[in-house]
Amino acid sequence: xxxxxxxxxxxIDTRRLVRRPGTMVEEQFTAPAPADFGTxxxxxxxxxPLDIELRLESVMEGVLASGTVxxxxxxxxxxCLENVEDPIDVEFQELFAYPDRAAHHREVGDEEDDDEYVLxxxxxxxxxxxxxxxxxxxxxxxxxxxEDCPGLCSECGARLADDPTHQHExxxxxxxxxxxxxGDETEEKRN
Ligand SMILES: [Zn+2]
Ligand SMILES: [Zn+2]
Numbered sequence: 001x002x003x004x005x006x007x008x009x010x011x012i013d014t015r016r017l018v019r020r021p022g023t024m025v026e027e028q029f030t031a032p033a034p035a036d037f038g039t040x041x042x043x044x045x046x047x048x049p050l051d052i053e054l055r056l057e058s059v060m061e062g063v064l065a066s067g068t069v070x071x072x073x074x075x076x077x078x079x080c081l082e083n084v085e086d087p088i089d090v091e092f093q094e095l096f097a098y099p100d101r102a103a104h105h106r107e108v109g110d111e112e113d114d115d116e117y118v119l120x121x122x123x124x125x126x127x128x129x130x131x132x133x134x135x136x137x138x139x140x141x142x143x144x145x146x147e148d149c150p151g152l153c154s155e156c157g158a159r160l161a162d163d164p165t166h167q168h169e170x171x172x173x174x175x176x177x178x179x180x181x182x183g184d185e186t187e188e189k190r191n
Contacts, residue, residue, distance in 0.1 A: 010034070010050075010127040011120075012065070014096070017058040018123045024057045033071060034128050042075035042086055042139045050131065061101050062119055066093035069131050075143045079151035080159045084143040092134035096125040 006012045010031050017023045030051050033044040044050065054067040073086040094117050097105070102118045119125055150160035155168045 005029075005054075005056075006031075008032075010131065012054070012056070012125050012127060013123070014056060014058075014063045014119065014125055015123045017056055017063050018098075018119075020058045021060055022058060024055065026053075026055045028053050037071075037132065037135070038073050038075075039136060039139050039141070041078065041141065042073045042084070042143050044071045044073050044088070048072070052127070052131075054127070059095070062095055062097040063125060064093070064095050065125060065127065065130065067091070069135060071135075073139060077145035077149055078142045079144055079149045080161060081152070082145045082149075082159065082161075084145050086139065086143060088135055088138070090134045090138055092130050094130045094133075 005014075005025065005027055006029070008029065008031055017025065028051075030049045032047045033050050035046040037044045037046070037050075048071065051070040052067060053069075054065065057064040057066075068091050069088065070090075071088045073088055075084050075086070076082065077084050096117045096119045099118055102116060105116070117125070117130065146161065150164070152158065153160055153166055153168075158166055160166055
């Protein structure tokens with residue numbers, strides 16, 4: 001009888017693969033997103049589904065985890081504050097080394113393996129940091145609802161995409177005079 005790989009979480013039980021090079025399992029599953037899965041401006045809300053295709057291969061050094069993660073990050077447009085949804089579809093591949101191998105690499109000063117992943121207690125591997133490292137760099141720093149989003153009206157804060165002909169009458173003649181001196185920025189933007 002084979003034990004389940006996981007409990008619908010990102011912690012995977014690899015006991016059926018450990019020390020059996022050549023063994024492989026593949027599985028598709030959905031796990032709830034952990035907290036802060038993303039950046040300050042764009043993230044998958046905690047508990048939202050992460051759709052994961054996972055392949056685990058037993059190799060000499062440990063267990064190789066690879067696959068794809070799909071989800072939807074949400075945030076706010078940096079120009080108009082409208083909700084933005086950003087589909088995530090990212091591949092990942094990381095080796096989880098056996099603890100004894102990892103310790104050996106550190107002893108011999110193998111610098112390249114400094115940030116490697118290590119199989120945890122009970123031969124588990126935690127996909128969370130792997131998925132985070134794969135997904136976060138792909139998220140835009142400045143999400144926009146549309147590449148051409150015109151942003152908000154500087155006078156009243158209205159969303160210009162909803163009202164492209166939006167304008168204000170300038171009632172104060174002194175303000176109007178100042179505008180004609182400095183050049184009317186809003187006029188230039190409309191061209
Ligand atoms: Zn926008
Ligand atoms: Zn306005």
